[in-house]
Amino acid sequence: xxxxxxxxxxxxxxxxxxxxxxxxxxxxxxxxxxxxxxxxxxxxxxxxxxxxxxxxxxxxxxxxxxxxxxxxxxxxxxxxxxxxxxxxxxxxxxxxxxxxxxxxxxxxxxxxxxxxxxxxxxxxxxxxxxxxxxxxxxxxxxxxxxxxxxxxxxxxxxxxxxxxxxxxxxxxxxxxxxxxxxxxxxxxxxxxxxxxxxxxxxxxxxxxxxxxxxxxxxxxxxxxxxxxxxxxxxxxxxxxxxxxxxxxxxxxxxxxxxxxxxxxxxxxxxxxxxxxxxxxxxxxxxxxxxxxxxxxxxxxxxxxxxxxxxxxxxxxxxxxxxxxxxxxxxxxxxxxxxxxxxxxxxxxxxxxxxxxxxxxxxxxxxxxxxxxxxxxxxxxxxxxxxxxxxxxxxxxxxxxxxxxxxxxxxxxxxxxxx
Amino acid sequence: xxxxxxxxxxxxxxxxxxxxxxxxxxxxxxxxxxxxxxxxxxxxxxxxxxxxxxxxxxxxxxxxxxxxxxxxxxxxxx
Numbered sequence: 001x002x003x004x005x006x007x008x009x010x011x012x013x014x015x016x017x018x019x020x021x022x023x024x025x026x027x028x029x030x031x032x033x034x035x036x037x038x039x040x041x042x043x044x045x046x047x048x049x050x051x052x053x054x055x056x057x058x059x060x061x062x063x064x065x066x067x068x069x070x071x072x073x074x075x076x077x078x079x080x081x082x083x084x085x086x087x088x089x090x091x092x093x094x095x096x097x098x099x100x101x102x103x104x105x106x107x108x109x110x111x112x113x114x115x116x117x118x119x120x121x122x123x124x125x126x127x128x129x130x131x132x133x134x135x136x137x138x139x140x141x142x143x144x145x146x147x148x149x150x151x152x153x154x155x156x157x158x159x160x161x162x163x164x165x166x167x168x169x170x171x172x173x174x175x176x177x178x179x180x181x182x183x184x185x186x187x188x189x190x191x192x193x194x195x196x197x198x199x200x201x202x203x204x205x206x207x208x209x210x211x212x213x214x215x216x217x218x219x220x221x222x223x224x225x226x227x228x229x230x231x232x233x234x235x236x237x238x239x240x241x242x243x244x245x246x247x248x249x250x251x252x253x254x255x256x257x258x259x260x261x262x263x264x265x266x267x268x269x270x271x272x273x274x275x276x277x278x279x280x281x282x283x284x285x286x287x288x289x290x291x292x293x294x295x296x297x298x299x300x301x302x303x304x305x306x307x308x309x310x311x312x313x314x315x316x317x318x319x320x321x322x323x324x325x326x327x328x329x330x331x332x333x334x335x336x337x338x339x340x341x342x343x344x345x346x347x348x349x350x351x352x353x354x355x356x357x358x359x360x361x362x363x364x365x366x367x368x369x370x371x372x373x374x375x376x377x378x379x380x381x382x383x384x385x386x387x388x389x390x391x392x393x394x395x396x397x398x399x400x401x402x403x404x405x406x407x408x409x410x411x412x413x414x415x416x417x418x
Numbered sequence: 419x420x421x422x423x424x425x426x427x428x429x430x431x432x433x434x435x436x437x438x439x440x441x442x443x444x445x446x447x448x449x450x451x452x453x454x455x456x457x458x459x460x461x462x463x464x465x466x467x468x469x470x471x472x473x474x475x476x477x478x479x480x481x482x483x484x485x486x487x488x489x490x491x492x493x494x495x496x
């Protein structure tokens with residue numbers, strides 16, 4: 001029989017809406033962190049406790065964290081822990097916000113994972129230089145196992161956040177995905193079993209370690225327990241129109257942002273019409289009815305004055321540029337889709353271009369070493385469906401007035417807003 | 419024993435020989451890269467499938483026992 005340690009009761013009696021990862025009273029320093037949460041305790045049964053908590057990855061994949069930990073434990077060799085704070089999705093700001101406001105919670109999660117896995121190496125990968133600086137400062141306050149944590153500044157590239165690409169970059173300096181298998185959990189950094197977890201996931205793990213699964217599950221729903229960080233982008237695309245919230249699953253979607261079509265999950269995500277948004281809640285089951293998932297917690301709306309098809313076409317072009325170019329269907333299909341979308345925007349009267357977008361989205365889906373083509377396919381296919389009426393207007397009357405609107409969705413390197 | 423054809427997407431250069439050798443199992447997409455029919459390879463096509471795999475100039479086509487989960491893909495970026 002397992003002896004379960006008595007755990008302290010959590011400091012915030014959820015439900016009641018108290019923040020967890022967005023709790024920042026006293027600032028990002030170690031003293032304030034300890035005042036907020038108390039010292040880290042790592043129970044011997046943390047893997048099972050994470051399983052009981054129902055903690056799932058917050059980087060986009062949604063994989064059960066306990067299963068990942070167990071896979072690394074089962075593999076041969078001394079494990080390595082990699083915290084993924086690369087946040088390559090341009091509409092996401094939650095990871096850098098967490099790192100800047102609550103770096104010690106992420107560090108605690110790395111320490112907890114390294115302790116339970118017996119890892120002797122832990123790497124914190126961050127793309128945003130300011131966040132990396134905050135993390136380094138936080139680490140300088142720590143003693144013990146956290147002293148061994150290295151901070152690496154990763155290249156600012158969409159695919160580097162993909163698990164095998166991140167491990168490949170650490171190993172070889174090339175930030176591109178590799179063949180699976182082997183998975184990083186069996187052969188990752190330096191050929192050793194490697195846990196790659198998103199920084200938010202690790203912050204939650206730190207809370208599960210401290211207060212246990214029962215406390216952690218007080219937030220959210222039975223199927224989608226815990227809180228989730230989300231990045232909301234609204235209206236005109238200026239910097240002030242993006243903010244990070246901590247959502248309790250079960251919350252109605254239309255309370256989270258202004259009316260209009262909503263992009264869920266960022267550039268690998270799904271457009272939803274206002275009708276679909278209405279009545280949908282932030283739960284996996286409710287989102288799944290419209291083909292959407294939590295993804296990395298990105299929600300975005302567009303101003304009414306811009307052209308949603310032009311925005312979609314520009315993002316599709318950006319995604320094509322982010323392909324590592326290793327897999328034929330992605331390297332060829334994504335630029336072809338972007339070309340066809342440009343024709344749709346220009347007012348292709350034959351309707352042929354829209355048909356090609358749909359055909360090629362289905363054709364690239366599932367046919368890469370990583371899931372970049374799958375996500376791009378979901379993004380453009382959902383746009384063609386949700387903006388069908390608007391597409392019809394372009395076909396009949398040519399490009400709409402919104403085509404001249406300044407770019408809204410960020411496409412870094414393509415010359416766009418924020 | 420059931421088998422499936424699997425394409426190593428990184429290794430495949432789109433020569434298209436597989437679609438010539440096993441037209442019932444492999445078709446080419448609009449850019450010349452192989453699309454493998456879903457499901458297990460029918461027993462009467464196993465020889466054809468094995469030949470297509472063996473003849474691939476990049477050795478990017480493999481006939482693998484079904485259900486070993488060998489080539490599941492990694493999580494998306496983000």
